[in-house]
Amino acid sequence: ETEDGKEKLSKMIELMDGFKASKVLFTASKLHVFDVLRSSKTGELQAEDVAQEIKASMKGTERLLEACVSLGLLQRTGKEYANTAMSRHFLLSDGPLSLQGYIQHCNELVWPLFTHLETAVREGTNQHEKAFGKSSDNLFQDAYYSRHEVKLRFMKAMHSIAKVSGRDVATAFDLSKYKTACDLGGCTGAMAYEFAKAHPGLSVTMFDLPEVIEMSGHFRPHDADDRVSFVAGDFFKDELPKADVYILARILHDWSDEKVHILLSKIAKACNPGCCVLVSEIFLDEDRKGPSRGLLQALSMTEGRQRSASEYSLLLKSHGFTTAQVKHTHNLLDAILCVAE
Ligand code: SAM
Incomplete structure (x- = not known):
């Protein structure tokens, strides 16, 4: 007792x-x-x-x-x-698995947002305007990419998570029968390079907004693989590069079901039977009792939401993709592989 x-x-x-x-x-x-x-x-x-x-x-x-x-x-x-x-x-800033970038993002951006958690909960709204004095209808263009230093900080944060989790995500499934992949919203390219490293037969196109692509040189690895290429565009509006495998790493949680459906229907149109979508996110437990990392992140109250593997599976099923495998990596991100019928 x-x-x-x-x-x-x-x-x-x-x-x-x-x-x-x-x-x-x-x-x-x-x-x-x-x-x-x-x-x-x-x-x-x-x-x-x-x-x-x-x-x-x-x-x-x-x-x-x-x-x-x-x-x-x-x-x-x-x-x-x-x-x-x-x-x-x-924690060393130049270490291969440095979390410095993400830690500084937490300090400068997430911390101020969470200072207003009470209002966020009362109103059910994102507190970006209250914390930074600027509204952000579009999370990326308004909040992250309107100032160079904020953009760089955000990109460093994504880069550090991708470096720590990338290998486990890239090796989660056997992709040996595929030739081309497209990493949608691939940010610094860190994940794309991990996929290229893990799959010698795979060429990877990394697709992101022009504001992001223009910074890609800053994050280019010393031993950059020439099987990785960069294409600028808006995945809601522009044509998607053709690929056998579409990677969506930490993309879907940012968007409402409505926007997710827009994006997935574009991917479905671009896919031939046998092509696949690889979604990598924190997967909530099916009973939504954990992991707290995902449930805490949800409180930043973007227009998106955190989902379980079966929720992702259902979203993809409604666009003709069958879930082939779910992988809990025990790293920062899990992964699900869904194949076009
Ligand atoms: N996939 C990366 C990873 O896992 O490290 C980055 C994830 S980050 C949370 C979301 C990415 O989506 C950002 O790089 C952002 O620029 C990109 N993005 C947001 N809206 C986009 C759009 N409309 N078209 C293309 N990329 C977009």
Whole structure:
């Protein structure tokens, strides 16, 4: 009874303090604490050296570093602070699996939105205007792409998630019989390059709005595969590139069922029998009791919604696609493969 009570209390404390822990991660990341520690000769620094490097107060830095230790983001031996294996893996800005881009998006965009969660819930509306003083009828063109630095930040966020989850999504299904793929709304191309890497016989066209395509050079990998090409367009209005496999990674959750139907009917028209659609999203459990990552994301209240694998399956079925396989990757994104009849 008391043990159970203590467990409940500690769960409560974790929930009450969760926002502080997130903000510690965002702040340490923004101030480049992890990069600074990595760049030091021994990989270790004392608080006052870190304070000097990040140009912050000694008092504040010490408290930030101690909080990071308590959260498993840093380790300390005597007076020396160092990165943990987890922070080396995910928090160095140039690491192959860096989540820095996504973390800064959370800090600068999602955090202000969630500050207005109460209003969002009361009104059932997105709080972009309240948080940023600007309305956003079109999430991408108005909210993300109207200012260069905001666009770049958004693209870096997408890039980091795609880098972390891309391999698992790209290898989720056997695509060896297909020759061409089109990654619709492929953003920086990170996912497209993962598909090319995973499937030696596949050429991948990455399709996105012109504002995004013009930045693709910024995200081009050093060993860029020439089987990946870039096409600019609007997937609601323009003709879609021809392909055997259409990839929709983190696209459908942004749109209402009505818009999803517009997009899927365009894809269905472009598909011959045997062609397929690969949808990659966080799949909600069928009883909608989790995962909380998806249910929390839904509270940003875009016009879209989070769906389960069977909901995606039904949407695709209404456009003549039969679900061939569902894959829970245990990474950030799951995947479903549906074949045109
Ligand atoms: N697929 C990428 C991934 O998983 O990393 C990016 C997903 S991001 C949430 C949505 C993408 O859809 C953005 O890159 C955005 O520019 C693109 N997009 C939004 N509206 C579009 C449209 N009308 N036509 C083409 N691309 C669009």
